[in-house]
């Protein structure tokens with residue numbers, strides 16, 4: 001039996017008062033959202049060895065989720081999984097579609113179900129497009145766009161009433177010069193989130209498109225090509241991870257950059 005939607009309801013932003021009782025009821029109804037319980041839910045976190053991925057995993061763990069941590073580095077996989085109460089790790093490389101399919105198969109084999117996916121893997125490249133090596137451009141698009149879609153595609157047979165988090169970041173809203181490949185991949189992923197929400201609505205699958213601004217994870221220092229410009233101080237990663245998990249629980253489909261500012 002699926003456990004996806006808890007009967008609990010949450011009423012948000014009800015401070016405005018209406019004297020007209022019919023308008024008032026309508027107003028309340030439009031602000032009532034179902035709250036998703038994560039207890040015992042099985043969530044696969046791709047890029048679970050990264051800064052945002054591991055913080056999201058820890059927050060999901062605190063809310064009772066069972067986790068599969070996907071990544072490439074065995075030491076980092078072990079150290080992230082060791083902090084979680086009910087978790088396994090698996091090799092997952094977005095440049096290798098067979099590893100994506102194996103990650104889903106392992107999740108089903110280990111837990112018998114899959115309720116959510118978090119796409120927190122990603123790489124970045126800087127510099128003018130003409131200076132970007134063709135192979136690097138393909139890797140960038142493979143990890144930031146094709147890989148997340150491969151993972152969703154492989155998960156869909158198991159995911160009714162579940163959720164997916166994509167993490168395109170603010171560049172999907174405001175593409176940046178000298179980051180054309182990264183901006184294109186992330187804008188494409190954001191467009192796919194909108195399309196999939198339409199496609200999967202009847203199956204009650206929620207795609208959360210999270211577009212946080214620059215966050216202090218050190219990602220820019222691990223660029224696969226080029227050197228990062230100096231960015232203003234970014235957001236604390238724990239705040240971004242917390243807001244994303246709140247979005248999952250509330251069943252939100254969009255977290256624009258401004259949603260991370262308060």
Ligand SMILES: NC(=O)c1ccc[n+]([C@@H]2O[C@H](COP(=O)([O-])OP(=O)(O)OC[C@H]3O[C@@H](n4cnc5c(N)ncnc54)[C@H](OP(=O)(O)O)[C@@H]3O)[C@@H](O)[C@H]2O)c1
Pocket residue numbers: 046047048049050051052053071072073076092093094095119120121122123143167168169170211212213214215216217218219220222234
């Ligand atoms: N930091 C920001 O300012 C920011 C803002 C908005 C959105 N985002 C997005 O948030 C996500 C997480 O980024 P982060 O800042 O937490 O960076 P991070 O700490 O560097 O994490 C990146 C993750 O991607 C994984 N990865 C890299 N190449 C991979 C591949 N070929 N296949 C599978 N996994 C791969 C890494 O795993 P390995 O252990 O295998 O290397 C790591 O777990 C990314 O999609 C990023 O674009 C970041």
